[in-house]
Amino acid sequence: MFSEITVKITGEAGQGMQTVGFNLCRLFKKYGFYIFANQDYMSRIRGGNNFFQLRVSGVPVYTLRKHSDIIIALDGPSISIHKETLNKEGVIIIDKKKFNIVEEGPFLDVGMYEIAKNLGSEIFINSVAYGFIAGMVNAEENFVTETIKESFNDKGEDIIGKNIAAAKSGYELAKAGIKNDKFHIEAKKTKETMIINGNEAIALGAIRSGCKFYSAYPMTPSTSIMNEIAQHSKQFNIIVEQAEDEIAAINMAIGASFAGARSMTATSGGGFCLMVEGVSLSAMTETPVVIVDAQRPAPATGFPTRTEQADLLFVLSAGHGEFAKAIFSPGSIEEAFYLTMHAFNLSEKYQIPVFIMTDQHLADSYRNIDRLNQNAANVVRSIITKELSKKISGYKRYELNENGISARAIPSWIDDVIYADSDEHTEEGHITEDALMRIKMVEKRMHKKMQALKKEIIKPNIFNLEKAQIVLVGFGSTYGVLRELCEAYPDKFGFIHFSQIWPFPADSIIELLKDKSKVATVENNATAQLAKLIRMQTGINISNSILKFDGRPFDLDCLADELKVLEKAG
Amino acid sequence: MNINDFKSNDKITWCAGCGDFGILAALKNALVKIGKAPKDVLLVSGIGQAAKLPHYIKCNCFNGLHGRALPVASGAKMVNHNLTVIVTTGDGDCYGEGGNHFIHNIRRNVDITVIVHNNQIYGLTKGQASPTTDQGHVTNVQTQGVMLEPFHPLEAALALGCGFVARGYSAETEHLSWLITEAISHKGFSLIDVLQPCVSFNKKNTYEWYSKRVYKINDDALYNLQDKSSAYQKAAQWGDRIPIGILYKEQKPSYEERTGIILRAPVVEDNIENINIDELLNNSI
Numbered sequence: 001m002f003s004e005i006t007v008k009i010t011g012e013a014g015q016g017m018q019t020v021g022f023n024l025c026r027l028f029k030k031y032g033f034y035i036f037a038n039q040d041y042m043s044r045i046r047g048g049n050n051f052f053q054l055r056v057s058g059v060p061v062y063t064l065r066k067h068s069d070i071i072i073a074l075d076g077p078s079i080s081i082h083k084e085t086l087n088k089e090g091v092i093i094i095d096k097k098k099f100n101i102v103e104e105g106p107f108l109d110v111g112m113y114e115i116a117k118n119l120g121s122e123i124f125i126n127s128v129a130y131g132f133i134a135g136m137v138n139a140e141e142n143f144v145t146e147t148i149k150e151s152f153n154d155k156g157e158d159i160i161g162k163n164i165a166a167a168k169s170g171y172e173l174a175k176a177g178i179k180n181d182k183f184h185i186e187a188k189k190t191k192e193t194m195i196i197n198g199n200e201a202i203a204l205g206a207i208r209s210g211c212k213f214y215s216a217y218p219m220t221p222s223t224s225i226m227n228e229i230a231q232h233s234k235q236f237n238i239i240v241e242q243a244e245d246e247i248a249a250i251n252m253a254i255g256a257s258f259a260g261a262r263s264m265t266a267t268s269g270g271g272f273c274l275m276v277e278g279v280s281l282s283a284m285t286e287t288p289v290v291i292v293d294a295q296r297p298a299p300a301t302g303f304p305t306r307t308e309q310a311d312l313l314f315v316l317s318a319g320h321g322e323f324a325k326a327i328f329s330p331g332s333i334e335e336a337f338y339l340t341m342h343a344f345n346l347s348e349k350y351q352i353p354v355f356i357m358t359d360q361h362l363a364d365s366y367r368n369i370d371r372l373n374q375n376a377a378n379v380v381r382s383i384i385t386k387e388l389s390k391k392i393s394g395y396k397r398y399e400l401n402e403n404g405i406s407a408r409a410i411p412s413w414i415d416d417v418i419y420a421d422s423d424e425h426t427e428e429g430h431i432t433e434d435a436l437m438r439i440k441m442v443e444k445r446m447h448k449k450m451q452a453l454k455k456e457i458i459k460p461n462i463f464n465l466e467k468a469q470i471v472l473v474g475f476g477s478t479y480g481v482l483r484e485l486c487e488a489y490p491d492k493f494g495f496i497h498f499s500q501i502w503p504f505p506a507d508s509i510i511e512l513l514k515d516k517s518k519v520a521t522v523e524n525n526a527t528a529q530l531a532k533l534i535r536m537q538t539g540i541n542i543s544n545s546i547l548k549f550d551g552r553p554f555d556l557d558c559l560a561d562e563l564k565v566l567e568k569a570g
Numbered sequence: 571m572n573i574n575d576f577k578s579n580d581k582i583t584w585c586a587g588c589g590d591f592g593i594l595a596a597l598k599n600a601l602v603k604i605g606k607a608p609k610d611v612l613l614v615s616g617i618g619q620a621a622k623l624p625h626y627i628k629c630n631c632f633n634g635l636h637g638r639a640l641p642v643a644s645g646a647k648m649v650n651h652n653l654t655v656i657v658t659t660g661d662g663d664c665y666g667e668g669g670n671h672f673i674h675n676i677r678r679n680v681d682i683t684v685i686v687h688n689n690q691i692y693g694l695t696k697g698q699a700s701p702t703t704d705q706g707h708v709t710n711v712q713t714q715g716v717m718l719e720p721f722h723p724l725e726a727a728l729a730l731g732c733g734f735v736a737r738g739y740s741a742e743t744e745h746l747s748w749l750i751t752e753a754i755s756h757k758g759f760s761l762i763d764v765l766q767p768c769v770s771f772n773k774k775n776t777y778e779w780y781s782k783r784v785y786k787i788n789d790d791a792l793y794n795l796q797d798k799s800s801a802y803q804k805a806a807q808w809g810d811r812i813p814i815g816i817l818y819k820e821q822k823p824s825y826e827e828r829t830g831i832i833l834r835a836p837v838v839e840d841n842i843e844n845i846n847i848d849e850l851l852n853n854s855i
Contacts, residue, residue, distance in 0.1 A: 025855055195855035204850055210842025213649050215641075232850060237837055239648050239829075244674035248641040251634065255614070255645025258632050259653065260838035263645070281635050372851055379843045386839075410838065411630040411646075412653055417608050419625065421633040422617075430580045430625050431633075 002183060004057035006065045007133065010082055011074030014046045016126035019151060020072070021052030023130045025195050026147040027139055028056045029368055032188030035195065036061045036480070037366040038553070043220070043304040049081050058188050062332070062367070062480030066557035070136070070183065072129050074112075076101065089182075093132065110177075115169045124166035131167030135174025138184040144171055194371050198336045198362035198477075201372070202292060203228035205340025206264050207236050208374050211290075213256035213263040215241045215249045220304050221360040222266040222294035246271035250278030250289065257287050258420060260383065260410035262344055266292035269311045270301065276318045279353050283323035283445060285420045286351035286398065286406070290343045295359040297551045306551035307360035309476055309524035313532065315355055316502055322442065324449035327355040327502035331461065331479025333369050335499050336362065339458075341377045346456075349382040350449050351408060357501070359524065361553040362477035382408065389413035396427040400440055404448025450503060458500040459508050463487075468494030470566065471513070473542065474522045475501055475530055481554045482522060485563070488556070493563070498530075504537040513540055520544035520566060522559065571602050580625040589766030589777075590619055592740035593687055594626055597656070599743075600750035601629070604654065611654045614643040616668065618694050620660040620687035637667025644680045644825075650836040651681070651826050654754060661688040665701040665721045672723075676730040676759050680825040683753045683760045686723065687740075689768035690775050697771035707774055724805035727761050728798060728818055734760035735801060735818040739784050740767070741777055742814065752816060758824040765812070780812070788815040795819040 007024060009017045018039060025035055036055045042048040053068065055061050067087040073079055076099030079092065086092060086106060094101060096109040110132060116124040127148065134144045148167050152160045196204070203225050206214070214233075216226045230240045239256070243249035246267050253263040267275060272293045282289045295311045297303035315327060326346055330336040340356060347354035384392060384407050392409060395416040399406040406427075411418050419429030424441060426432045461479065463486050465471060474482050475498040482495040496512055498505065513519060519542045521531045528545035535541050546562045548554055576598045584590050601611060613624035617636035624631035630653075634642050639657045647655040657664075664672055664686050675682075691709075692698040698711045701721035708715045727735045734756040738746035746764065753760035765784070767777045787793050787804055793815075794800060801818035826832035 022855065029855065194851060200854070204847055207850070208845055208847045210840070210845055212837040212840060212842070213645065215645065236845065237834075237840055239831065239837060241645075241648065243641065244670050247638065248671055248674070251638040251641035252645035252648075254634070255632065255642030256649040257645075258642070259612070259646035259650045261649035262842065277635055278638070281638075285632070285634070366855075374847050374851070379845070381843065411612055412610050412650065415609055417628055417630045419631045419633075421625075421631070422635055423633065428580075429631070431622070 002069070002185075004055065004061070005069040005183060006067065007054045007056065007070045007072070008051050008068040008082065008085070009072050009074070009129065010049060010051035010078040012047050013042060013044055013050050015074045017050055017052040017074070020126045020130045021054055023147050023151050024054050024133060025366060026150060027134060027143060028185070029193065029195060030143055030147070031139070031185050032190040033058065033185070034060045034190070034368055035366070036063060038064055038361070039364050041305050049078060051082070062484050064553065064555040066555050070133065072133060074125055074129060075099065093129070110173060112170065115173070116166060119162050119166050124162060127163040127166035128170040131170025132174045134167070135171040136178055136183050138181065141168070141171060144168070192371060193368035195366050195368045196333060197364055197366045198330070198333050198358055199224040199294070199364070200228050201333045201336035202266075202340045202356060202358070204372065205337040206290070206344070207232060207238065209341050209344035210262050210379050211238060211264045211344065212261035213239050213253060214265070215243045215252040215256075215263075216265050216267060217243050217246050217249050217271055219268045219271045221296055221363040222268050222292060224363065225266045225292060246274035247278065250275040250291070251281070253289050254278060254282055254285070254287050257289055258285070258411070260413070262288075262348065264290040264292070266294060268294050268296045269298045269314070272311070272315070272318070277320070279319035280321060280323070281422050282353040283319060283325065284422050286445070287420065288347035288351050289353050290340070290347050290356065291353055292356045292358065294363045295357065297549070303551040305360065307477070307524060307553050308549060308551060309359055310526065310529065310549070311357065312475070312501065312525070312529040315357055316533070319353070323352070323445045324350065324453055325353050325355065325502060326350075326453055327357060327500070329357045329476040329499055329501045330362065331476060331497050331499050333362070333367055334372065337372050338376055339499060345377070345380045349380070350405060350453060352449060357476060359477050384409045384414065386413050392416065397429040398425060398427045398441070398444070400427055400444060403452060404444040405452075454503045457503055457505045460505055460512070461497040461499060462495070462512060464490055464494035465496070465512060465516075466494070467491060470518045470520060470563070471496060471516045472520055472522050473530065473534070475499070478522050478524065478554060481556060481559050484556050485559050492567075501533070504533065506537045509534060510538050510540065518544070520546055522546045522554065524548050524553065571605050571607065573598055573602055576601055576608060576628050578626050578628045582626050583622065584619060585770050587769040588619070589689060589740035589768065590623065590687060592743050593685065593746065593764055593766060594623055596738070596740075596743045596746035597623070597685070597750055598627060599747040600754065601627070603747070603751050604754055606654050610652065611656065612643075612646055613656050613658060614639045614646065615658045616663040618660040618663045620658050621663060623658040637663055638671065639663065640668055640671035640675045640684070643682045644675055644678060647680050647682055648825070648831065650838045651832055652836055655682045656754070657682060657684045659684065659686050661686060661690060661700040661702045662692050665723055673730060676727060676732045676761070678825050679733065679758045679822065681757050681759070683750070684762070685750065686761070686763045687766045688723070688763050689766045689772055691768050691772040693768050693771050704774065722805065723761070723763050724817060725802060728801055728805055732761055732818075733758045733820045733822050734816070735805070736760070736762045736816045737814045738762050738764040739780055739814050740764055741781060742784070745786060745814065749816065756819070757827070758822060765814070783810060783812040784814050785811060786815050787813045787817070
């Protein structure tokens with residue numbers, strides 16, 4: 001019996017590690033376990049080395065571990081790549097004969113390929129592997145069949161049948177060959193949960209928010225948002241358009257929004273570079289748009305399939321000129337969903353671009369979470385409704401008033417016409433070069449809107465600040481690792497996590513860091529951008545930062561190791 | 571509708587004698603003929619003198635970024651296909667800065683009308699070569715004369731499968747107005763490249779220069795609008811004789827028809843306040 005294990009499935013791109021991973025997610029969920037799963041993949045379609053890592057526990061888990069207990073290798077090179085990450089008591093499952101492995105080691109030699117071949121093709125190797133692990137953990141056989149059926153539900157009878165046969169062969173081999181119960185599982189009683197990843201949560205949030213137009217150019221790791229919305233576009237009447245480039249993507253979204261539809265686009269840093277002028281257009285014309293930047297390591301093409309948090313200051317200053325915007329940095333899958341809903345409302349209310357900054361780690365990681373509550377936030381429309389439109393006359397798109405927000409009419413709903421302009425403009429929306437009007441419009445777009453936005457800043461998540469000797473500060477996807485680490489060492493660490501990064505919650509952080517002598521930011525970048533932002537906004541100088549910029553996410557063990565160094569430094 | 575219904579109060583800032591005035595007059599007349607209310611028409615533009623036009627007509631106007639009128643127009647039309655969407659753009663805006671959108675929006679075939687004020691020069695930035703400036707034309711930047719092959723918009727549009735390809739001339743206002751009416755009536759992406767003298771910065775392609783050369787191809791009863799090879803020939807003709815009129819017309823399914831969005835109310839009409847995603851939540855792992 002185990003309290004938690006980490007399983008890694010590794011092989012070449014195209015061997016179906018993800019399928020094995022998802023089946024294991026399904027299986028462990030049926031037994032009431034919590035999982036945290038992460039995909040590590042290379043920017044290629046075939047070959048290389050990819051892996052799916054799955055942490056399984058009786059209690060909720062939020063991050064990865066460094067070492068695995070079971071590594072199932074579907075190819076030979078995986079051995080040398082991954083054997084250092086095996087726990088002392090762990091085991092590597094490998095078909096030694098197939099890959100001519102003669103060396104001794106913590107191997108469990110299983111003739112998986114022979115079984116797959118006997119079923120007609122090596123393609124069934126993933127189901128054999130899955131069945132083997134299911135046998136190792138002593139899962140019930142009918143659960144194995146069920147999960148295979150769920151996993152291949154869009155395939156024909158023949159394929160399902162062969163995969164079931166493959167899984168059963170693997171399963172029986174494990175049951176017959178492994179005599180100890182080290183990895184056996186026992187059903188847990190837990191409440192109903194669902195397993196999704198960060199990008200799916202954003203897509204669900206967008207659909208629920210009434211997003212009616214989604215235009216994007218495919219770019220890892222943002223693409224699965226587009227896939228997910230496209231899957232459901234018919235059912236929910238959403239127009240999903242693959243744009244010719246990111247410039248078109250954001251401009252189409254702005255056009256659709258001007259015409260009255262809630263609109264969204266998503267990309268990664270490189271694509272966002274192309275969108276930047278469009279951000280400024282959204283601000284100047286006061287046309288709402290929600291933009292997701294799923295960050296990956298840069299500059300330029302960088303690491304296309306890996307993770308980083310280095311776009312923070314870029315997104316913060318994106319768009320030439322000065323204007324109000326809001327930036328959210330969800331720390332969890334749940335926050336990705338709820339903040340997307342909030343982003344749509346806020347964008348429409350203030351008629352501004354609103355950003356959701358995630359990264360590959362949050363985008364692609366799966367966790368089982370409490371069922372999302374679609375009623376947690378209402379869709380609050382901030383336009384002149386069709387009914388009220390009939391009563392409007394003498395409409396001015398940019399009418400000046402106290403709060404800086406002019407009532408937004410929808411073209412053809414009102415009897416007047418609407419002028420919107422990217423040039424500096426009058427209240428009517430016509431081009432002007434008048435100095436006084438310029439000042440008023442800048443105040444409207446920047447100061448008045450920011451003032452109002454500051455009143456509804458989402459406060460940082462905080463944990464154990466009173467008892468902590470060291471306060472850790474992070475944003476975005478590091479929430480999970482911060483949380484688990486601080487829960488594991490409550491006498492040592494507490495954390496502050498920002499899920500809204502702009503407008504910056506300066507007052508909160510000044511208050512929270514008062515009297516804290518030892519503070520460190522934890523960031524997936526090389527230059528401590530969060531620490532810089534805090535200094536810029538509060539004058540507080542956080543001199544310690546734990547930075548990781550190898551393109552890989554923090555895990556519980558590596559962060560703990562880094563903190564040991566920091567503690568020793570006194 | 572009459573011409574006064576489209577009268578804007580905004581002051582026109584074009585140079586006296588600018589070819590844009592002819593296009594403005596032609597567009598207003600066309601809108602009167604089409605008979606749609608100003609509130610149901612959206613003019614989208616980018617940057618340049620052509621891009622100012624929407625301010626000078628009383629219609630909905632979105633004057634966006636340089637080169638980006640087409641994606642804005644397509645986005646707006648997709649979510650509300652009841653709007654009549656017209657783009658007023660220039661040779662720099664549409665064929666230079668926005669070239670990629672020109673290519674892909676022809677492929678997309680959203681039902682929009684694109685009027686390109688083609689003066690073969692950059693006016694707003696004071697006289698540099700545009701993508702359509704004739705070879706040899708000397709400017710402050712192209713001091714040895716333009717060396718690049720000019721961009722051939724009509725040939726390009728034909729090659730891309732555009733279903734409505736036309737050329738107008740801003741001094742032939744009535745003819746241009748007819749072209750615009752035809753283009754708006756065409757279901758799908760329609761392109762009108764309009765020869766438009768720039769009185770300040772293009773001293774070569776003047777009113778006199780164009781007027782001597784243009785001739786109306788549709789006056790010839792034998793000209794076949796559906797014949798693509800004739801259209802290519804006319805599109806390529808430049809020099810002593812320059813054809814104006816509808817070069818090519820082919821009714822193919824528009825984006826709205828292909829996607830089926832034309833069959834239902836525009837998505838902007840959807841009530842979004844209570845969208846139920848329970849089914850999606852149930853379907854996760």
